[in-house]
Amino acid sequence: MMQHLTDDQMQDYLEGNPSDNQAEIIVHLASCRECRMAVVQYQTLFQGLKNDTGFELSPGFAVSVTRRVAPEAPKSSPVPEYLLIGAAVAAAACAIYFLVDLSSIFDLFKGGFARRTALENAVTSTVTGVLDLLNIKSNMLLLSGGALLTLGILDGVVKSLKRGRLYFFA
Amino acid sequence: MAEERELVKRILTGDSRAFTEFVLQYQRLVSHIVFRMVANEADREDLCQDVFLGLYRNLAGFRFQSKMSTWVARVTYFRCLNYLEKKKTPLFEDICGEDQTIADVAGNGELPDEFAVSQDIAGRLREEIDKLPVHYRTVLTLYHLDEMSYQEITKITDLPKGTVKSYLFRARRLLKQRLEAQYGAEGLS
Ligand SMILES: [Zn+2]
Numbered sequence: 001m002m003q004h005l006t007d008d009q010m011q012d013y014l015e016g017n018p019s020d021n022q023a024e025i026i027v028h029l030a031s032c033r034e035c036r037m038a039v040v041q042y043q044t045l046f047q048g049l050k051n052d053t054g055f056e057l058s059p060g061f062a063v064s065v066t067r068r069v070a071p072e073a074p075k076s077s078p079v080p081e082y083l084l085i086g087a088a089v090a091a092a093a094c095a096i097y098f099l100v101d102l103s104s105i106f107d108l109f110k111g112g113f114a115r116r117t118a119l120e121n122a123v124t125s126t127v128t129g130v131l132d133l134l135n136i137k138s139n140m141l142l143l144s145g146g147a148l149l150t151l152g153i154l155d156g157v158v159k160s161l162k163r164g165r166l167y168f169f170a
Numbered sequence: 171m172a173e174e175r176e177l178v179k180r181i182l183t184g185d186s187r188a189f190t191e192f193v194l195q196y197q198r199l200v201s202h203i204v205f206r207m208v209a210n211e212a213d214r215e216d217l218c219q220d221v222f223l224g225l226y227r228n229l230a231g232f233r234f235q236s237k238m239s240t241w242v243a244r245v246t247y248f249r250c251l252n253y254l255e256k257k258k259t260p261l262f263e264d265i266c267g268e269d270q271t272i273a274d275v276a277g278n279g280e281l282p283d284e285f286a287v288s289q290d291i292a293g294r295l296r297e298e299i300d301k302l303p304v305h306y307r308t309v310l311t312l313y314h315l316d317e318m319s320y321q322e323i324t325k326i327t328d329l330p331k332g333t334v335k336s337y338l339f340r341a342r343r344l345l346k347q348r349l350e351a352q353y354g355a356e357g358l359s
Contacts, residue, residue: 045349069222069223
């Protein structure tokens with residue numbers, strides 16, 4: 001008859017780990033009440049560890065964590081605010097340029113300086129050059145301004161939808 | 171796995187309900203580890219929240235190379251270790267009487283016929299678990315409560331398999347000895 005089982009042998013036996021002398025262990029357990037009792041105690045301990053309780057989180061835990069990761073009002077809109085402001089300014093500038101006839105102001109500017117120095121001449125030609133350039137590109141400017149403005153409005157709509165209300169139609 | 175992938179995809183597109191589902195699915199596992207490793211009751215729930223916020227932030231980087239539960243447990247375990255280090259909690263408390271044998275503790279060697287887990291013993295067991303070193307408590311929880319294999323526990327904790335096994339076996343032996351010291355002689359049924 002083999003010696004009493006060690007604690008490790010008992011635990012291995014209960015975990016179902018294969019052992020070299022598995023048959024001997026079983027034979028010993030069948031004949032030794034002391035070891036059998038110790039194994040039963042380990043078994044009860046295993047059961048107690050498996051059914052341990054006391055890990056309760058507050059009932060609204062999942063919801064409150066979700067609220068922390070996804071606040072109701074999104075912090076950042078898809079289009080940065082400065083872009084929207086820039087778009088509005090650009091659109092307004094384009095509108096003014098097209099709606100108001102500025103040529104008289106330019107004429108006044110030109111006529112007022114009958115005797116110009118070479119420097120003044122250069123400055124004026126640069127200014128008119130820029131204005132010409134602006135005139136050529138103005139259609140492009142208007143188009144991009146309009147596109148940005150549309151983006152801004154769309155962003156507003158999306159934001160409102162996310163909050164669950166469409167403010168435009170409220 | 172396919173369901174997990176789908177859930178992660180939904181979370182990453184900003185579906186907050188999907189994230190709630192994710193939390194509900196893993197809060198048991200996370201709370202097991204946090205409650206076992208952290209003694210301070212006031213900090214436990216905050217820590218669980220922290221873990222989920224961290225998981226949320228790192229979800230895009232999860233490549234499904236392990237089970238989701240393994241990854242969740244690993245993040246939780248290391249978050250708790252980090253917390254314990256900050257609080258300067260010793261990870262290996264001195265264990266008195268570890269090398270006592272069953273007979274030493276049980277006294278006259280008279281063992282109870284039954285060792286049923288009554289409410290009383292369950293409470294006592296919890297108290298005794300709390301007295302164990304933090305690594306012992308952790309492997310006990312992962313193995314018994316979350317039914318993780320040695321291999322999974324190794325992946326979660328980075329402890330070698332032999333160490334996991336020795337912590338587990340020593341922890342159980344200690345618990346059995348201490349419960350016997352408490353209830354053995356009375357022969358509880
Ligand atoms: Zn024996």
